[in-house]
Amino acid sequence: MRESVIVVGSGLVGASTAYFAAREGIDVTLLEQQERGYGASGRNPGFVWLHCRNAGWALDISLKGRALYDELKxxxxxxxxFRAEGGLIYFTDERQSPVFEQFVEARRKDGLDMSLLDNKQVRDLVGPIRADVVGASYCADDAQINTPTVVNALVEGAIAEGATVLEGVEVTRLIASEGRIIGVEAADGSTHMADTVVIATGAWTEKLMAANDVDARIGRERLQVVATKPLPPQIKPVVYGPLTAKQYTLFRDLPAWDEDAFITEEERRTGAWQLSLVAQRANGEMLFGCPMDYPADVDMSTSVSGLRSVLQYIEQDFPGLGDAAIDRVWAGVLPLTSDMVPIIDEVMPGLIIAAGHVFGNSSGPMSGKLVSQLLCGRTPEMDMTEVRYGRPLDPITPGQIVHW
Ligand SMILES: Cc1cc2nc3c(=O)[nH]c(=O)nc-3n(C[C@H](O)[C@H](O)[C@H](O)COP(=O)(O)OP(=O)(O)OC[C@H]3O[C@@H](n4cnc5c(N)ncnc54)[C@H](O)[C@@H]3O)c2cc1C
Known part of the structure; x- marks a missing residue:
């Protein structure tokens, strides 16, 4: 059992680690370079997505993570x-139908509650969608969170359990003594000491660790989002468009897979793929996205070409929304590893890395719970072999497309 812990980063993973560790009676200090939810966790549209989680550790933690939200509430x-309204991936071209039929079949075999919807069923769930939509895969267990509200609730939970939360503190250096990490130093010169340091710094992890001579192969993927002003409720589930399919090996490995049916001329020409999606939050705002690229650093700026592609997507697939008022636009950078599961492990005495979550909405809060079990010296409730530090991982090359 560790008596004290410093958690670096207050996204879903760090905030959850702080909450669960404090609940175990550990003396917790949570350090965040900006403000809670500044990273990917505060910037994503909130899909708690079982639909496309690869079988194995990724699906297992997502099922546990989905259930954990009921406890956290x-x-x-x-x-x-938190809205439990399911999720769907629609398609608009008859050539895509056999791929979706095989996809639904395969996912059922993985134990998910999946069905294939027809045109009318999709239009009943997604009011403004184009009239000629062909169908959709639907997963009843998908859900949606408003991610900044979850991060905030976890941080407040940690504080209520006795944690100290310091925002505006950028950790720059690990402090070691006799082969063990015993604290951190921040850019403002302050030092913070504890039995163990948990690095939950998402897309910033690779560089922070490299500066401390620790190799952590965690790459970066930028996604851009357009939010409308509140509109009347008309979209219940979380929704992906057909272009998203090619991002997933779950689709690409199907016998019927045909990339030509899932890629636009522009995507082919530029190599900039779209994760076409929409979700409507409880306050009525709709979030549309997401062009993807792979920056060398954590670059959270939006781009002309990225935003243009989102606007084209809205006009093409949601023709009635051409006059919707835009409220704001932003970008976020998610962390990822070459095998699409995070690193959650004690990499040297006193140093735990919990980072590299591509799908942090379903796995982030549960990862924090697992880390707290490690800190208590208990066997974690999930097998951690797949997410161990020493497994072989390829570097993620900036600019190169990564399939999830
Ligand atoms: C646009 C977008 C859409 C997404 N869509 C989905 C989705 O639908 N479903 C899903 O499951 N996932 C989605 N993701 C991914 C999801 O957001 C991430 O998996 C998750 O947020 C990762 O959480 P994290 O806590 O590891 O990292 P982050 O949320 O990035 O948190 C890391 C924190 O560490 C802080 N930090 C970094 N360096 C330091 C330092 N040196 N000192 C102190 N603090 C530091 C940062 O400021 C940040 O607050 C999306 C991501 C983006 C950007």
Whole structure:
């Protein structure tokens, strides 16, 4: 059992680690370079997505993570937004039908509650969608969170359990003594000491660790989002468009896979793929996205070409929304590893890395719970072999497309 811990980074993973560790009676200090939810966790449209989680550790933690939200709703001291309205991936071209039929079949074999919807069923769930939509895969267990509200609730939960939370503290250096990490130093010169340091710094991890001579092969993927002003409720589930399919090996490995049916001329020409998606939050705002690219650093700026592609997507697939008022645009950078599961492990005495989450909405809070079990010296409730530090991982090359 560790008596004290410093958690670096207050996204879903760090905030959850702080909450669960504090609940175990550990003396927790949570350090965040900006403000809570500054990273990917505060910037994503909130898909709690089982639909496309690869079988194995990724699906297992997502199922546990989905269930954990019911507990968190009861236990956290402030509310957060969670909607259990399912999720779908629609398609608009008859050539795509056999791929979706095989996809639904394969996912059922993986134990998911999946079905194939027809035109009318899709239009009933997604009011503004183009009239000629052909169908969709649907997963009843997908859900949606308003991610900044979840991060905030976890941080408030940690504080209520006795954690100290310091925002505006950028950790720059690990402090070691006799082969063990015993604390961190921050850019403002302050030092913070503890039994163990947990690095939950998402897309910033690779560089922070490299500066401390620790190799952590965690790459970066930028996604851009357009949010409308509130509109009347008309979209219930979280929604992917057909272009997203090519991002997933779950689709690409199907016998019927035909990339030509899932790629636009522009994507082919530029190599900039779209994760076409929409979700409507409880307050009515709609979030549309997401062009993807792979920056060398954590670059959270939006681009002309990225935003243009989102606007084209809205006009093409949601023709009635051409006059919707745009409220704001942003980008976020998610962390990823070459095998698409995070690193969660004690990499040297006193140093735990919990980073590299591509799908942190379903896995982030549960990862924090697992880390707290490690800190308590208990066997984690999930097998951690797949996410161990020493496994072979390829570097993620900036600019190169990565399939999830
Ligand atoms: C646009 C977008 C869409 C996405 N869509 C989905 C989705 O639909 N479903 C899903 O499951 N996932 C989605 N993701 C991925 C998801 O957001 C991430 O998996 C998750 O947020 C990772 O959480 P994290 O806590 O590891 O990292 P982050 O949320 O990035 O948190 C890391 C924190 O560490 C802080 N930090 C970094 N360096 C330091 C330092 N040196 N000192 C102190 N603090 C530091 C950062 O400021 C940040 O707050 C999306 C991501 C983006 C950007």
């Amino acid at each position: 009861q236990d956290l001291p402030v509310p957060f937004e």
